[in-house]
Amino acid sequence: MKIDGRFWLTKNDKSFLGSGRIELLEKIAQTGSINAAAKEMKMSYKAAWERINSMNELADEPIILRTIGGKGGGGTKLTDYAYELINTYKKLDELHRQFINRFSEAGDNPEHLAQILNRLFLTTSARNQLLATISQITINKINAVISMEIAGGGTLHSSITAKSAESMNLRVGSEVYGIIKSSDIQITTQKPQDTAKTNVIEGVVESIISNETDSEITLQINEKFSLTSSTSNKELQQLKQGDKAFAVIDYANVIIGL
Structure with a gap:
């Protein structure tokens, strides 16, 4: 059905x-x-x-x-x-x-359909919500790494518990959202050498908005999506609009949303 x-x-x-x-x-x-x-x-x-x-x-x-x-x-x-x-x-x-x-995705399971409906009306304060398709799921008893292809181009990885992956009924090919708090994104001009359990996404600095203490950086990653990072002015590098830069995000800081 x-x-x-x-x-x-x-x-x-x-x-x-x-x-x-x-x-x-x-x-x-x-x-x-x-x-x-x-x-x-x-x-x-x-x-x-x-x-x-x-x-x-x-x-x-x-x-x-x-x-x-x-x-x-x-x-x-x-x-x-x-x-x-x-x-x-x-x-x-x-x-x-x-x-x-x-x-x-619910198939003939009304309970799973009810869960999906409830999530459709869920709102979150996280600034970054990227639509993606799951391309790979790697499970090692306790944890699961969810690899996703971002709509418009790019790859994103999330580390969640294996139990969460099972309860959410995650499957290769499922459409999900990669949700990331702006404070969990570091923007840097230098590509990190050690990328273990770390997402590194290339983009172009679209805008920088600052006040007396903090700054908000928007990085355009493809035609459909951008990432917004918030940081203190002390940690703000010599970035300017139009610069090539990298968004650095730990796997554990990417939440999966249905």
């Missing part, structure tokens, strides 16, 4: 955007014709036009532009607003897919 779900956007209590309508818009963009798009989707022109007309009636702006005749013949193209709708739908659909995948 598998949990599944379809994603639709509605407007004024009417169906507005779904995967089929998005595909139709993309086919129109590719072919320049509603008729050609309909043929590729194996539907009638009438059915395709009804879908386009339904979207147009609900949209805040027109979604297609039609030209008739002329030197190059007539055709149909999408408006800039239509492309915005496509991008918005795809981003929301991806979030919905991740949401459903989290449910699917």
